[in-house]
Amino acid sequence: MNSLETDLQWLPRVPQDFSSRLKAIANLDVEPMGRELQALAQYALDVNQLTKLAKIIGKARTGRKSLKPLVPFRLAVLSNSTIDMIVPALVATAARHGVDLEIIQPSYDQVAQEALTPDSTVNRSKPDAVMFALDYRALPLKLSLGDHAGSSATVQGAIGYLQALRQGIKTNCNAVCIFQTFVPPVERLFGSLDRALPGTLRNLIDRINSELVQFVLREGDVLLDVAGIAESVGAAQWHDPVLWNMAKFPFSDQLIPLYADHVARIVAAIRGKSRKVLILDLDNTVWGGVIGDDGLEGINVAQGDARGEAHLALQRMALDLRQRGIVLAVSSKNTDSVAREPFEKHPEMLLKLDHIAVFQANWNDKATNIQAIAEELSLGLDAMVFVDDNPVERGLVRSLLPQVAVPELPEDPAYYARTVAAAGYFDAVAFATEDLQRAGFYQDNAKRANLQKQVGGVDAYLASLDMTITFQPFDATGRARIVQLINKSNQYNLTTRRYTDPEISVLENDPSVFTLQVRLADIFGDNGMISVVICIPGEPGVWQIDTWLMSCRVLGRKVEHMVLREILRNARAAGIDKLVGVYRPTEKNKLVVDHYAKLGFTKIDEVESGVTRWAFSAQDAEPDAAPMKVVVQGLPERERTFA
Amino acid sequence: MDEPQIYQRLSTIFQDVFDEDDIQVTPELSAKDVDGWDSLTHIRLILTVEKAFGIKFSTSEIGKLENVGGLVALIKSRA
Numbered sequence: 001m002n003s004l005e006t007d008l009q010w011l012p013r014v015p016q017d018f019s020s021r022l023k024a025i026a027n028l029d030v031e032p033m034g035r036e037l038q039a040l041a042q043y044a045l046d047v048n049q050l051t052k053l054a055k056i057i058g059k060a061r062t063g064r065k066s067l068k069p070l071v072p073f074r075l076a077v078l079s080n081s082t083i084d085m086i087v088p089a090l091v092a093t094a095a096r097h098g099v100d101l102e103i104i105q106p107s108y109d110q111v112a113q114e115a116l117t118p119d120s121t122v123n124r125s126k127p128d129a130v131m132f133a134l135d136y137r138a139l140p141l142k143l144s145l146g147d148h149a150g151s152s153a154t155v156q157g158a159i160g161y162l163q164a165l166r167q168g169i170k171t172n173c174n175a176v177c178i179f180q181t182f183v184p185p186v187e188r189l190f191g192s193l194d195r196a197l198p199g200t201l202r203n204l205i206d207r208i209n210s211e212l213v214q215f216v217l218r219e220g221d222v223l224l225d226v227a228g229i230a231e232s233v234g235a236a237q238w239h240d241p242v243l244w245n246m247a248k249f250p251f252s253d254q255l256i257p258l259y260a261d262h263v264a265r266i267v268a269a270i271r272g273k274s275r276k277v278l279i280l281d282l283d284n285t286v287w288g289g290v291i292g293d294d295g296l297e298g299i300n301v302a303q304g305d306a307r308g309e310a311h312l313a314l315q316r317m318a319l320d321l322r323q324r325g326i327v328l329a330v331s332s333k334n335t336d337s338v339a340r341e342p343f344e345k346h347p348e349m350l351l352k353l354d355h356i357a358v359f360q361a362n363w364n365d366k367a368t369n370i371q372a373i374a375e376e377l378s379l380g381l382d383a384m385v386f387v388d389d390n391p392v393e394r395g396l397v398r399s400l401l402p403q404v405a406v407p408e409l410p411e412d413p414a415y416y417a418r419t420v421a422a423a424g425y426f427d428a429v430a431f432a433t434e435d436l437q438r439a440g441f442y443q444d445n446a447k448r449a450n451l452q453k454q455v456g457g458v459d460a461y462l463a464s465l466d467m468t469i470t471f472q473p474f475d476a477t478g479r480a481r482i483v484q485l486i487n488k489s490n491q492y493n494l495t496t497r498r499y500t501d502p503e504i505s506v507l508e509n510d511p512s513v514f515t516l517q518v519r520l521a522d523i524f525g526d527n528g529m530i531s532v533v534i535c536i537p538g539e540p541g542v543w544q545i546d547t548w549l550m551s552c553r554v555l556g557r558k559v560e561h562m563v564l565r566e567i568l569r570n571a572r573a574a575g576i577d578k579l580v581g582v583y584r585p586t587e588k589n590k591l592v593v594d595h596y597a598k599l600g601f602t603k604i605d606e607v608e609s610g611v612t613r614w615a616f617s618a619q620d621a622e623p624d625a626a627p628m629k630v631v632v633q634g635l636p637e638r639e640r641t642f643a
Numbered sequence: 644m645d646e647p648q649i650y651q652r653l654s655t656i657f658q659d660v661f662d663e664d665d666i667q668v669t670p671e672l673s674a675k676d677v678d679g680w681d682s683l684t685h686i687r688l689i690l691t692v693e694k695a696f697g698i699k700f701s702t703s704e705i706g707k708l709e710n711v712g713g714l715v716a717l718i719k720s721r722a
Contacts, residue, residue: 019659048659048691055662084683242702246686253690 004415005233005258010407010423011044012398018049026056032066034100039402041096047089047256054088057095061102069587070100071271071498076127076175077103078111078165080138081250086260093260097268098382108248111138112161115168123172128500129270130169131178131224131263132162135250136185136205143189144199151199155207162212166221176270176500179216181209181227183251186236220480220501222429224266229259232422265427271498272488275405275425276379278321279370280314281388282332282339282361286351287311288413292338302348310413314387315350317417322355325435326426327377327442329358331369331386336361357442366393367400377442378552380490380588385425389413430501432481444525459627462557465522467628469559471566473635474508474515481529482517485549489532490588493549494581494595512537514570518563520554520628530554531563535571538580543571545581548595558626564599566632568622573636577618585610599623644722649715656695660688670712692718 003009015021018040025036037057045053060067073094077083087103094101106114106121111134114122122130139158144150166177184205188194194202209227216223230238233255243249251259268274283290288300288307300308301315322328328351332339339361343353353359358376360369366388374381381403388394394406407423409416428435474482483501490496499507507513518531530551535543545567550559571579581596583589596614597603600621604613654668661679674680680688689705692714698721708714 047687051687052659052662082683085687243686246702246705247683249686253687254694 004410004419004422005229006237006254008044008257008261009410010419012042012408014043014045014049018043018045019052022052022056026059032068033060034067034070034095035402037067037095038070038098041092042398042402045092045257047085047253050089050092050257050260051085053092053095057091057100061100067100070095070098071273072100072102073129073267073271074102074104074125074127075267076114076122076125076130077105077133078114078122078130079133079250080109080111081133081135081244082108082248083133083250085249085253086133086256089256089260090263093257093264094267096261097264098273099264099267099271101264101267112165112168115165115172117168118172120172123169126173127175129176129178129222129267130173131180132165133180133250134182135180135226136182136201139182139208141201141204143201145189146197147199151204151207154199154204155211158204158208159211159215163215166219170502174502174506176502177219177221178224178266179212179221180224181212183227183230183235183238186239220430222266222270224262226259226262229255229262233258262424262427265424266429269427269429270487270500272484272486273382274428274488275385276325276383277327277329277357277373277377277385278318278426279329279331279373279384279386280318281366281386281390281393282330282334282342284389284413285311285387285416286315286330287342287346287349291342292334296341296345299342299346301342301346307413308348310416312348312350313417314413314420317421319350319355321426324426324431327357327379328355329373329377330356330360331366331373331388332361333363333366334361365396367397370397370401370404378491378555385420385423387416387420389416430480430484432484440525441527463627465557465628467520467522467557467626468631469562469628470519470521470631470633471563471635472517472519472633474504474517475634476505476508478517478529479504479508482532485529485532485551486547489549489551490586491552491591492555493586493589494545494592495547495584496586496589497547499547507534514543514567514574516563516566516570518559518566520557520559527551527554531559533563533567535567535579541576542578542580543567543574543576545579548581552591558628560595560599561623561626562628562630564616564623565625566630566635568616570635572618579616580604581614581616583610583612583614644719646715646719649718649722652695653692653711653715656688656691660684660691668711670715671710673710696722698722 022040025033040053087105090103091101104122104125104127114120141154144154169175169177182205184202189200190197194200195206197203213223238251238255240249240252243253280286288311289298291299301311302308318328340353342349343351358373360373370384370386374384381401385405386397387407389409397404398406405425407420409419479501483504487498507515514535516533517529520527520530532547532549534547536546538544567579581601583593583596600623601614601616604615606612650668657666657668658664661677674685689700693699696718700717704717
């Protein structure tokens with residue numbers, strides 16, 4: 001039995017007092033209770049414990065208690081099997097990932113009816129996403145041994161069925177669709193030949209999976225690779241014939257916590273809550289041994305040395321993550337120059353100083369250092385993962401900074417890389433080419449900050465950056481990144497409204513809606529898309545600024561001034577003479593409380609609990625242009641002068 | 644493992660599964676006596692017992708169970 005995955009070994013073990021702590025929360029009547037629930041969900045809970053936690057969450061929801069800061073998400077689950085024991089596990093596990101998950105569960109085995117009927121339970125409930133939790137027994141599969149044409153027809157039939165379900169959901173409630181790959185049964189007919197011979201169950205399911213992932217990618221749907229999960233734990237472990245026969249359980253009860261964690265990761269990723277930074281300890285984590293004691297020659301980090309290769313595997317994984325856009329940082333209790341030595345001088349180190357965005361080697365406690373890293377990167381603590389071999393450091397960071405993910409590590413460093421990977425902290429639902437450059441952006445920012453220290457005034461500094469700002473309306477090419485920004489920008493975000501890919505597609509095609517995607521390049525490179533604006537029609541002659549967000553990477557560059565100028569230019573062209581903007585406070589967006597005031601808007605009123613409304617009229621003074629070149633694509637021609 | 648030990652461990656399991664602290668586990672106790680002991684919770688109970696005692700029941704054994712006494716007898720026969 002593969003216990004790393006099935007026991008969720010990257011999570012801390014459940015403490016003895018779990019049940020009493022859970023009861024305490026339920027009875028304490030604290031509000032909001034999100035943080036406490038999330039803290040209890042951090043442990044490797046079994047199905048019974050998850051069920052209890054879900055019960056408390058359910059009660060809180062019925063009692064209309066606030067579950068903040070958990071982010072609400074409504075997920076409909078369509079299945080051909082019994083998921084009643086899985087549903088509470090999903091709800092509780094979602095809290096671990098910062099999501100307040102509500103499950104819409106129609107009657108057993110009503111997949112097609114629910115998807116295709118416009119006023120079905122699922123379609124009427126307008127979920128954020130629909131998950132097709134189907135297993136191979138839901139598909140019309142008939143053996144057609146050695147028959148190329150017949151087996152292809154079967155594969156196309158199954159794919160057609162899935163596409164019809166998708167079409168039903170898209171037409172009737174336009175939710176995000178989540179598809180699962182299918183786990184082939186363990187029982188073989190010809191043995192190894194099953195995989196090759198057309199028309200065996202194995203062959204059919206392999207081909208269906210391969211076609212399914214292509215259409216998911218093409219349509220921008222979301223994939224849950226259940227076949228991949230089953231592969232990791234073993235298909236024989238996955239399929240449980242007793243439970244299927246007795247109660248139509250789709251897979252072994254022992255794998256429910258693991259499955260639920262994978263679903264919760266996907267949902268969290270849809271909401272932009274995947275982690276973005278990997279913070280590494282050095283001694284006995286990045287290399288074997290203690291650099292301060294063992295010296296450059298004494299540490300284990302060489303090929304051919306089993307211990308060294310274990311640590312190199314972790315370095316390799318960090319580098320691969322960096323390549324897909326994850327930012328790397330170091331937090332080590334060391335003298336700075338000593339800690340840097342292996343990076344500079346050890347020939348077999350894969351990680352170089354160039355790869356590390358923030359390098360914190362000092363004698364402060366690690367919580368302080370991690371906070372410093374978060375500040376330097378302008379990212380929240382909930383974007384951080386901290387990997388350290390030392391259980392004391394792990395415990396300290398967990399207790400002082402519960403938002404930081406800190407995986408438990410096994411004794412043997414050979415399993416470090418696998419454990420961090422199994423935790424799925426960086427799981428994503430889409431990949432934008434800009435992700436590839438992200439780690440570099442943050443590093444360039446550190447350079448820019450240095451440059452800022454050197455040059456005199458801010459304007460001189462901005463001019464020295466040689467910036468080019470590009471404005472475009474939303475389009476299909478930019479959509480993945482637009483959705484990503486909308487779902488993960490927390491700080492420079494006026495309204496924090498989250499939209500899914502299909503919702504953005506609707507806005508993109510609505511001629512009454514004005515949308516803007518903004519890119520910025522400078523001497524250090526291309527920052528990619530850094531700002532998104534959505535204006536919707538209000539009263540006649542008025543645009544409501546529904547969404548205005550910006551990446552914190554370009555703070556202090558007067559980008560927002562240039563964006564306002566561009567909005568005004570388009571507003572005039574559309575006969576609009578007034579903009580109305582709203583600031584909706586959250587835990588994280590204090591940064592922009594004065595955004596509209598600074599841009600010359602006038603406060604209309606303060607509605608409730610800090611929500612403020614602002615207006616900008618045609619006669620108000622538009623902000624001065626900042627020193628940057630402006631490129632406009634796909635929008636009305638630029639005017640030379642402004643009214 | 645003798646009967647009192649089995650009953651003691653079952654008490655903890657029942658409390659956990661039914662989320663009910665003052666549940667009295669007696670040989671006569673059966674589904675009709677406990678709120679929330681439906682077919683699904685029954686399966687969760689059996690699976691928890693299997694895991695706690697490190698045993699597996701067969702499909703027909705699970706189907707034949709009528710009360711806690713029967714469950715204890717089954718556990719004893721396997722221990």
